[in-house]
Amino acid sequence: MVQGAGEKKYKRILLKLSGEALTGSEKFGIDPKILDRLALEIGQLVGIGVQVGLVVGGGNLFRGAALQAAGLDRVTGDHMGMLATVMNALALRDALERSNIATQVLSSIPMSGVVDHYDRRKAIRALSNGDVVIFCAGTGNPLFTTDSSACLRGIEIEAEVVLKATKVDGIYSADPLKQPDAEKYQRLTYDEVLDKKLEVMDLTAICLCRDHSMPVRVFGMNKAGALLNIVRGGNDGTLIE
Numbered sequence: 001m002v003q004g005a006g007e008k009k010y011k012r013i014l015l016k017l018s019g020e021a022l023t024g025s026e027k028f029g030i031d032p033k034i035l036d037r038l039a040l041e042i043g044q045l046v047g048i049g050v051q052v053g054l055v056v057g058g059g060n061l062f063r064g065a066a067l068q069a070a071g072l073d074r075v076t077g078d079h080m081g082m083l084a085t086v087m088n089a090l091a092l093r094d095a096l097e098r099s100n101i102a103t104q105v106l107s108s109i110p111m112s113g114v115v116d117h118y119d120r121r122k123a124i125r126a127l128s129n130g131d132v133v134i135f136c137a138g139t140g141n142p143l144f145t146t147d148s149s150a151c152l153r154g155i156e157i158e159a160e161v162v163l164k165a166t167k168v169d170g171i172y173s174a175d176p177l178k179q180p181d182a183e184k185y186q187r188l189t190y191d192e193v194l195d196k197k198l199e200v201m202d203l204t205a206i207c208l209c210r211d212h213s214m215p216v217r218v219f220g221m222n223k224a225g226a227l228l229n230i231v232r233g234g235n236d237g238t239l240i241e
């Protein structure tokens with residue numbers, strides 16, 4: 001059911017933002033216009049009392065697998081990827097705070113003097129106070145992705161849903177950027193995503209959500225207003241549950 005203006009379906013969410021999408025119209029890195037748009041959309045959620053945990057990817061800067069393909073050691077590449085997510089988190093905090101949205105950044109890798117170390121109780125306190133909490137540095141371990149850290153943190157903070165904002169507007173029978181005639185799903189079970197090997201999200205993350213009954217909605221980050229609509233009960237994108 002779609003809720004009325006100001007009403008909401010979810011009280012606490014974990015929003016996963018694609019790092020690659022932060023590039024926007026830039027060739028590399030972070031497009032400040034994208035940051036400002038995100039701050040506006042996240043501010044709308046905070047404005048109606050939604051508690052927002054955020055995880056941002058690092059694909060706009062470094063991915064361990066790509067660095068390995070270029071000849072680097074995989075674990076070193078993964079460390080670089082996790083550090084990339086810290087840079088994105090700092091940029092997002094900056095944009096949110098410029099919009100007067102109180103924000104805390106908690107890192108899975110201790111980085112004294114730059115960001116605070118992840119602590120679940122501290123995260124839940126901050127969320128309960130209405131602060132946005134950005135979880136960065138992934139899980140702190142190589143060989144994972146930020147999809148897994150988003151689902152992990154979402155489960156830990158007892159979010160009601162993981163919302164994965166990405167470049168495409170949902171889950172398709174194949175990657176729609178490679179196969180334009182792929183069909184879009186409205187709803188999938190965790191097992192369907194696993195059996196069909198749908199690559200929109202890392203399968204470790206899907207298993208974790210299945211085991212802990214955490215629903216995941218994949219939706220397009222480029223459509224303004226989609227996030228607020230979902231939080232009010234709209235069905236943009238594809239729901240996995």
Ligand SMILES: Nc1ncnc2c1ncn2[C@@H]1O[C@H](COP(=O)(O)OP(=O)(O)OP(=O)(O)O)[C@@H](O)[C@H]1O
Nearest residue numbers: 018019020057058059166167171172174175199200
């Ligand atoms: N079956 C599918 N349905 C939808 N998208 C798919 C599918 N298979 C592959 N994809 C691709 O998966 C991508 C989603 O991953 P996304 O860009 O969010 O990357 P990420 O690894 O989560 O984040 P980052 O950009 O930080 O690395 C989409 O852009 C899409 O092209």
Ligand SMILES: O=c1ccn([C@@H]2O[C@H](COP(=O)(O)O)[C@@H](O)[C@H]2O)c(=O)[nH]1
Nearest residue numbers: 057058064078081082138139144145146
């Ligand atoms: O727990 C984690 C999370 C991430 N990494 C590394 O960081 C990059 C960037 O994350 P994306 O999810 O791809 O945006 C990822 O490719 C890994 O190399 C990690 O090692 N552990």
